[in-house]
Amino acid sequence: QVQLQESGPGLVKPSETLSLTCAVSGYSISSGYYWGWIRQPPGKGLEWIGSIYHSGSTYYNPSLKSRVTISVDTSKNQFSLKLSSVTAADTAVYYCARIRRDYVWGTTMEYYFDYWGQGTLVTVSS
Amino acid sequence: SYELTQPPSVSVSPGQTARITCSGDALPKQYAYWYQQKPGQAPVLVMYKDSERPSGIPERFSGSSSGTTVTLTISGVQAEDEADYYCQSADSSGTYVVFGGGTKLTVL
Numbered sequence: 001q002v003q004l005q006e007s008g009p010g011l012v013k014p015s016e017t018l019s020l021t022c023a024v025s026g027y028s029i030s031s032g033y034y035w036g037w038i039r040q041p042p043g044k045g046l047e048w049i050g051s052i053y054h055s056g057s058t059y060y061n062p063s064l065k066s067r068v069t070i071s072v073d074t075s076k077n078q079f080s081l082k083l084s085s086v087t088a089a090d091t092a093v094y095y096c097a098r099i100r101r102d103y104v105w106g107t108t109m110e111y112y113f114d115y116w117g118q119g120t121l122v123t124v125s126s
Numbered sequence: 127s128y129e130l131t132q133p134p135s136v137s138v139s140p141g142q143t144a145r146i147t148c149s150g151d152a153l154p155k156q157y158a159y160w161y162q163q164k165p166g167q168a169p170v171l172v173m174y175k176d177s178e179r180p181s182g183i184p185e186r187f188s189g190s191s192s193g194t195t196v197t198l199t200i201s202g203v204q205a206e207d208e209a210d211y212y213c214q215s216a217d218s219s220g221t222y223v224v225f226g227g228g229t230k231l232t233v234l
Contacts, residue, residue: 046169046214046225063127095168107155108156109156110174111220112174113159114171117168118168119168
């Protein structure tokens with residue numbers, strides 16, 4: 001059974017960098033699939049942050065792209081998120097997930113999240 | 127930027143049928159996916175590729191697609207189905223992921 005577990009500081013100061021790690025068990029990241037991050041501000045909806053393949057190929061939400069870096073460490077079977085210059089608007093539950101991303105025909109994709117971590121709340125406050 | 131539009135809320139009585147819609151210009155080209163989220167829990171995939179049901183999801187959940195609108199239908203709604211439901215898809219190029227704003231299903 002694939003399991004994902006987020007870890008990292010629960011409190012980050014404004015203007016600093018938020019850093020989270022997602023440890024994967026039950027599946028080797030090197031075997032395939034994309035891996036990604038989603039966030040959810042308190043009482044609000046889901047927002048995709050970005051996705052990464054085991055080779056390091058990345059896709060980022062255009063609204064966050066200038067501040068986001070997602071990386072993968074296949075030796076530790078984990079991937080990470082860094083979000084710079086945070087503000088209170090970045091306060092959210094951050095989820096990591098496994099992503100099914102395959103071309104079906106042309107640019108039509110299968111592109112969805114099949115396994116999720118439990119989520120971790122990150123608060124941006126001084 | 128590309129958006130998916132969902133109604134904020136849907137209410138039904140137990141045993142009735144709930145229909146939750148999701149509209150987006152790229153939906154004729156890209157598949158839609160649905161997630162159920164209960165308070166304090168991570169989302170759970172309940173429908174993929176418009177109308178495919180993952181293993182373990184009850185048969186009362188079904189999906190359909192017509193033009194720029196996809197619909198999640200829950201037949202014979204049960205109290206345990208009360209949750210937030212999010213549709214998700216990709217932009218027309220298949221590069222970016224987008225979520226709908228979510229629909230709160232209330233079982234009266």
